[in-house]
Amino acid sequence: MTTVLAIDQGTSGTKAVVVGPDGAVLALAEVPVRPAYLPGGRVEQNPQELLDSVLAAGRQAVAQAGRPIDAVTLANQGETVLAWDPLTGRPLTTALVWQDRRAEDVCAELAGQAARIAELTGLVLDPYFSAPKMAWIRRNVTSEGVVTTSDTWLVHHLTGEFVTDAATASRSLVLDLDAVDWSPELLRLFKLDGERLPRIVACDEIVGTTRAFGGEIPVGGLIVDQQAALLAEGCLRPGEAKCTFGTGAFLLANTGERAVRSTSGLTTSVAWRARGGTPYCVDGQVYTAASAVRWLGDLGFIGGATDLDATAAPDSQGALFVPALAGLAAPWWRPDATASFLGMTLSTRPGHLVRAVLEGVAAQVADLAQVVARDLGAPLTRLRVDGGLTRSATLMQAQADLAQMPVDVYPSPHATALGAAAMARLAVDPALSLEDAVPAWTPSTTYEPRWTGERAAEFLARWRRGVDAAMDRADLTGSEA
Numbered sequence: 001m002t003t004v005l006a007i008d009q010g011t012s013g014t015k016a017v018v019v020g021p022d023g024a025v026l027a028l029a030e031v032p033v034r035p036a037y038l039p040g041g042r043v044e045q046n047p048q049e050l051l052d053s054v055l056a057a058g059r060q061a062v063a064q065a066g067r068p069i070d071a072v073t074l075a076n077q078g079e080t081v082l083a084w085d086p087l088t089g090r091p092l093t094t095a096l097v098w099q100d101r102r103a104e105d106v107c108a109e110l111a112g113q114a115a116r117i118a119e120l121t122g123l124v125l126d127p128y129f130s131a132p133k134m135a136w137i138r139r140n141v142t143s144e145g146v147v148t149t150s151d152t153w154l155v156h157h158l159t160g161e162f163v164t165d166a167a168t169a170s171r172s173l174v175l176d177l178d179a180v181d182w183s184p185e186l187l188r189l190f191k192l193d194g195e196r197l198p199r200i201v202a203c204d205e206i207v208g209t210t211r212a213f214g215g216e217i218p219v220g221g222l223i224v225d226q227q228a229a230l231l232a233e234g235c236l237r238p239g240e241a242k243c244t245f246g247t248g249a250f251l252l253a254n255t256g257e258r259a260v261r262s263t264s265g266l267t268t269s270v271a272w273r274a275r276g277g278t279p280y281c282v283d284g285q286v287y288t289a290a291s292a293v294r295w296l297g298d299l300g301f302i303g304g305a306t307d308l309d310a311t312a313a314p315d316s317q318g319a320l321f322v323p324a325l326a327g328l329a330a331p332w333w334r335p336d337a338t339a340s341f342l343g344m345t346l347s348t349r350p351g352h353l354v355r356a357v358l359e360g361v362a363a364q365v366a367d368l369a370q371v372v373a374r375d376l377g378a379p380l381t382r383l384r385v386d387g388g389l390t391r392s393a394t395l396m397q398a399q400a401d402l403a404q405m406p407v408d409v410y411p412s413p414h415a416t417a418l419g420a421a422a423m424a425r426l427a428v429d430p431a432l433s434l435e436d437a438v439p440a441w442t443p444s445t446t447y448e449p450r451w452t453g454e455r456a457a458e459f460l461a462r463w464r465r466g467v468d469a470a471m472d473r474a475d476l477t478g479s480e481a
């Protein structure tokens with residue numbers, strides 16, 4: 001009977017949830033963090049702010065719960081990196097967020113090795129992943145200390161250990177995906193071969209203890225955030241898929257125990273390493289979902305995410321949006337692409353543009369669902385969804401319409417934390433099976449497609465032409481630069 005403090009350290013905030021033995025949420029605390037969006041596609045966070053938010057949210061949630069905590073777990077952003085001093089724990093750089101594009105040059109230099117890198121890692125050579133950003137820090141900022149993903153730094157502060165979990169390590173571009181171990185060949189390619197690297201632990205492992213939240217509490221169940229949501233949503237069998245609508249939107253499908261390489265431009269990662277098994281998943285990414293909504297707010301088009309449904313016009317009146325505000329990921333992999341609105345006239349109003357942004361995000365997810373189906377060799381029949389933006393009925397209906405499948409909304413806004421809590425229960429209780437650790441759920445809402453297949457296909461064809469135009473424009477800008 002395990003009560004878990006599950007901390008979801010995300011891009012836009014840290015959420016701490018105390019989860020009871022049956023998966024019920026007993027307490028919740030949230031501390032927002034705001035990345036700095038800088039020119040040149042740079043996206044940074046203050047590491048100290050991340051750590052402070054973990055401690056503050058965790059302590060608030062524990063105080064609220066008012067009961068003993070048996071385990072602490074952390075879900076992390078995945079590909080956000082920093083350099084730090086392993087003796088003092090002091091950060092030596094800002095944190096380069098996964099959305100940061102500055103390591104494009106590192107990737108461009110390795111372009112000749114892209115196929116070999118993809119074969120070994122299951123990933124695509126892109127600045128999104130952690131190793132290019134680690135290499136960028138080494139070349140441009142400091143050769144001191146260690147350079148790791150943010151989870152390793154946070155867990156070090158909590159426990160004194162130097163670890164990362166297998167799922168997070170698989171987002172790096174320096175992990176041999178089949179061996180689930182650091183690859184000397186890849187480390188050499190990125191010139192990271194002299195680095196001290198964290199020990200790779202299983203997700204269902206206790207890695208140490210912490211006194212940060214009162215008493216001495218075991219820490220374990222470490223997992224990257226998207227995979228934690230995959231687990232929470234019960235995607236335990238090959239072919240089961242979910243999409244989390246957070247800062248970005250991330251579509252993941254379980255592919256079972258074989259690390260099948262995508263033939264369609266998706267990426268393959270470790271879903272989790274637990275109970276002696278290592279299932280894998282394919283994933284596709286929309287880099288800006290809630291980020292695009294926040295951007296709409298910054299521009300004054302909406303007051304905030306809760307205004308979306310009231311502000312979005314019933315249709316976009318022909319306006320179309322390509323949400324490449326931080327480049328394009330799978331299956332295009334164009335970090336240099338930029339976002340665009342198309343199809344505007346003098347009668348276009350903010351409400352049309354808000355609708356276009358929501359449809360643009362939904363179109364990209366629908367496109368990814370088709371690509372995932374190609375890789376799996378079978379169409380997805382339903383899509384499980386979670387994350388803050390699932391509160392927008394407009395977005396969810398557009399998702400069902402464009403993907404042409406029912407969309408099942410996860411009933412809790414805390415899927416990532418609940419997935420990490422399930423992993424922590426496995427870490428604490430060796431007798432528990434994966435199936436028993438994940439509570440069953442029924443959707444809070446199911447959105448059925450209202451558009452005809454023909455209308456959805458026409459929309460997606462027009463939207464893909466918008467994507468092609470965005471890439472052509474990036475080619476043009478690149479050659480002029």
Ligand SMILES: O=P(O)(O)OC[C@H](O)CO
Pocket residue numbers: 009010011012076077078079098225226246247248250
């Ligand atoms: O911070 P989130 O929830 O948008 O998730 C970040 C992603 O996992 C980055 O790969």
